[in-house]
Amino acid sequence: MTIDDPTRPETAEPPTSTDAAAPAPTTAGTGTGTGTWSALRPLVLRLHFYAGVLIAPFLLIAAVSGLLYALSFQAEKVLYAHELEVPVGDRVLPLSRQVQAATEANPDGTVTAVWPSSEPGATTRVLMADPDVAEGASLAVFVDPYTAGIRGQLPSYGSSGALPLRTWLDELHRDLHLGDLGRNYSELAASWLWVVALGGLLLWLGRRRKNRREIFVPERGPKSRRRTLSWHGSVGLWAVTGLVLLSATGLTWSRYAGENIDLVRSRLGGATPTVSATLEGAAAGGSTGHEGHGSGHGGHQPPAADGPDVGIDQVVEAARAAGVDGRISVALPSEGKGYVVKETDTQFPVHLDSVAVNPADGTVMDELRFADYPLLAQLTRFGIDAHMGVFLGLFNQLALAALALSLVLLIVWGYRMWWLRRPGRPVARGAWRKIPPTMLLPLLAATALVAWFVPLLGLSLLVFLVVDLAAGLVTRTRSRDRDQNRDLT
Known part of the structure; x- marks a missing residue:
C-alpha cells in the first residue's frame, strides 16, 4: 500500500507540490507506458494515497486480528488438548453409548448433533442445545470413545467447531465484538483491500527500472525511502493475488455487499444445495432440499x-x-x-x-x-473454507498468517514512506480532467456499478471526494491569503 508518491526521486530535500505532480517514468517493455496508463496513473495514485491514509487503519486491525485467528487453530490443539485427545484404547464403544454418557453428564441439554471420533486418540464431540450457552453456539461435550468418560464441556461455534479461543478471535476479526455496528469495519476493509492491492500493483509495475529482477526482489542497500519502497512493492507483488482473494471471500460475509453477492449467486444458479431430510407426510415448507436430488x-x-x-x-x-x-x-x-x-x-x-x-x-x-454441486457453489465453498483456514489444513493456516503479516508490513512501510516524504501530496488535484472522455465515461459507469454493488466502498469513496474538495478549498484560500498579504507588504 503506497501512501506517498512512489515515483519521486530519492533526495534529501522534502518534495514540493510540483515534484509530487511530476509525470511518472514507466517500465520499458511492460506495456504500461502507454497513453492510457499515462492518463490513468495520476488518478490511480491519488486514490491509492487516500485509501492508504484513511482505510489503512481498518486494514491493519483486520490483518492483526486475522493473523491471530490463523494461529488459533494450532493454539486450540494445545490449549484444549485434554478435551480433544485421549489415550488410544482397545475398542471403540458404540456411538449410542457415548451419546448416553454425554446426556447423563448434562441432563438439561438437548442433543442436536454428534461428531464421532475421526481418528485414533480423538474424542467424540456431542453437541447440545443448552440455555447457558450463547446464542448461535452449542455446548460440546467431549467423550472418550474407548471408555465413555467425559473429558470436558466447552462452547462450540459454527461448522468448523470453533472453541472459545478461536470463536473470540473470529468475532474480533469480524466485528470487534461490537455486533452489527462492528461489522461495518470489516466490510469497509474488505471493500477496499482489492482496490488498494490492484492499484498498488499497477503503480509498482509502472515504474522505470534497470532490469525486471527489481520487480520481484527488494533492494538490500542502506536504509532509505527507496529501499522501503522496494520492499513495499516487491512484497505487495507477491501477496496481491492472495489479498484480492481474501477481499472477495471476505465480502461474502458482509452485511450489504454480501446480500448482493448472494443475490447474484442465486440468479446464476450457484446457491449451495442441501440434502432433503423431510419425512413423507410432514408439513411442507421446512425443507431446504436440493433440486434434482430426490x-x-x-x-x-x-x-x-x-x-x-x-x-x-x-x-x-x-x-x-x-x-x-x-x-x-x-x-x-x-x-x-x-x-x-x-x-x-x-x-x-x-x-x-x-x-x-x-x-x-x-x-x-x-x-x-x-x-x-453447481460449479459456482463449489468455488464459493473452496473460497470460504480457504478464508476460514480449513481448506488445506495447516498449509492453509500458514498461508493466511503469511498474508496477514505481509499486509501489516505493507501498511507500516506505506506510512513510513509517507513520513519520510512529508509534507507533500501524491499528485496534483484534477487528475480526472486529463482522462479522455472516451475513457472517463466508461470508468465512471464502472465505478458507479461497483459502488452500488459494494455500498461501503461507494460511500467511503464519496467521503474521499468531499475531503479532497475541502482540502483543495483550504489550500486555495490559504494561497489567496498569502498573495493578498504579499501585495499589502
Missing part, C-alpha cells in the same frame, strides 16, 4: 416415521454404506425430519457428501454428492 438417488420415497428410532449406530452404518465416510457429523432428527449425516473433511480433495436417513427404518432417503 427419490432418484434413494430409489424410493421415504415412509412416514411412525415406528421406533433405529438409533444413531444404525444410521451411521447406513450412511457409511452409502459412501459417506471418514470425518462426519450426524444431525439428529427434529419434528418431521430425518437424520442428516454429512462428511466434514474440507482438506483437498474434499469429502463433503451428505445423506438423509429415515429414523424409522434406517433407509437412505436422499443423497447429495459434492460433485453434484
Whole structure:
C-alpha cells in the first residue's frame, strides 16, 4: 500500500507540490507506458494515497486480528488438548453409548448433533442445545470413545467447531465484538483491500527500472525511502493475488455487499444445495432440499416415521454404506425430519457428501454428492473454507498468517514512506480532467456499478471526494491569503 508518491526521486530535500505532480517514468517493455496508463496513473495514485491514509487503519486491525485467528487453530490443539485427545484404547464403544454418557453428564441439554471420533486418540464431540450457552453456539461435550468418560464441556461455534479461543478471535476479526455496528469495519476493509492491492500493483509495475529482477526482489542497500519502497512493492507483488482473494471471500460475509453477492449467486444458479431430510407426510415448507436430488438417488420415497428410532449406530452404518465416510457429523432428527449425516473433511480433495436417513427404518432417503454441486457453489465453498483456514489444513493456516503479516508490513512501510516524504501530496488535484472522455465515461459507469454493488466502498469513496474538495478549498484560500498579504507588504 503506497501512501506517498512512489515515483519521486530519492533526495534529501522534502518534495514540493510540483515534484509530487511530476509525470511518472514507466517500465520499458511492460506495456504500461502507454497513453492510457499515462492518463490513468495520476488518478490511480491519488486514490491509492487516500485509501492508504484513511482505510489503512481498518486494514491493519483486520490483518492483526486475522493473523491471530490463523494461529488459533494450532493454539486450540494445545490449549484444549485434554478435551480433544485421549489415550488410544482397545475398542471403540458404540456411538449410542457415548451419546448416553454425554446426556447423563448434562441432563438439561438437548442433543442436536454428534461428531464421532475421526481418528485414533480423538474424542467424540456431542453437541447440545443448552440455555447457558450463547446464542448461535452449542455446548460440546467431549467423550472418550474407548471408555465413555467425559473429558470436558466447552462452547462450540459454527461448522468448523470453533472453541472459545478461536470463536473470540473470529468475532474480533469480524466485528470487534461490537455486533452489527462492528461489522461495518470489516466490510469497509474488505471493500477496499482489492482496490488498494490492484492499484498498488499497477503503480509498482509502472515504474522505470534497470532490469525486471527489481520487480520481484527488494533492494538490500542502506536504509532509505527507496529501499522501503522496494520492499513495499516487491512484497505487495507477491501477496496481491492472495489479498484480492481474501477481499472477495471476505465480502461474502458482509452485511450489504454480501446480500448482493448472494443475490447474484442465486440468479446464476450457484446457491449451495442441501440434502432433503423431510419425512413423507410432514408439513411442507421446512425443507431446504436440493433440486434434482430426490427419490432418484434413494430409489424410493421415504415412509412416514411412525415406528421406533433405529438409533444413531444404525444410521451411521447406513450412511457409511452409502459412501459417506471418514470425518462426519450426524444431525439428529427434529419434528418431521430425518437424520442428516454429512462428511466434514474440507482438506483437498474434499469429502463433503451428505445423506438423509429415515429414523424409522434406517433407509437412505436422499443423497447429495459434492460433485453434484453447481460449479459456482463449489468455488464459493473452496473460497470460504480457504478464508476460514480449513481448506488445506495447516498449509492453509500458514498461508493466511503469511498474508496477514505481509499486509501489516505493507501498511507500516506505506506510512513510513509517507513520513519520510512529508509534507507533500501524491499528485496534483484534477487528475480526472486529463482522462479522455472516451475513457472517463466508461470508468465512471464502472465505478458507479461497483459502488452500488459494494455500498461501503461507494460511500467511503464519496467521503474521499468531499475531503479532497475541502482540502483543495483550504489550500486555495490559504494561497489567496498569502498573495493578498504579499501585495499589502
